[in-house]
Amino acid sequence: DAKTTQPPSMDCAEGRAANLPCNHSTISGNEYVYWYRQIHSQGPQYIIHGLKNNETNEMASLIITEDRKSSTLILPHATLRDTAVYYCIVRVFFGNAGNMLTFGGGTRLMVKP
């Protein structure tokens, strides 16, 4: 699996967009980018994933650069409840054999009033 690099921490003002970067310069063509978050020692929670196109769901948007070497998770209007550690994970999808998640250090996002 490709290695990912994320800043250890970021701050964001409540109501503003939070842009969380992830570098995955060694990503291969069949690896997806997944984002999870962990709110204060709770179980991790899936946010969004993508292969090469930008993706949006009710939680966030994922922007992947054309060369796929980096991506940005965007929380459009961050709230205090978005304070969490955000993990960028790059992983090949193997199929129905069960796929382990490999978590790095992530980015600790602090949303401030």
Added chain:
Amino acid sequence: EPEVTQTPSHQVTQMGQEVILRCVPISNHLYFYWYRQILGQKVEFLVSFYNNEISEKSEIFDDQFSVERPDGSNFTLKIRSTKLEDSAMYFCASGETGLIYEQYFGPGTRLTVT
């Protein structure tokens, strides 16, 4: 909305004792996982389980660990003889398919070994 549940929320045990951590996955899910997180450290994969057998396991998951789905609803993690370094938060996850983004995590069991 269906959730993964775990019991107990906190377990304290003495070194050398056996512990069983219990998880009730979401009812129609077929894939089951255990992860752990030592305080202040990364979330680490332990084991995945599908079709009544282990499909993947990490180096952490040695002979002291075992998993079982005893009755079609519970999914358990047993640590045979606990060590101080087993103190951690243990998370169970389940998924309807094996897709990574369909792993739904429970709230965790905090295991403290004294």
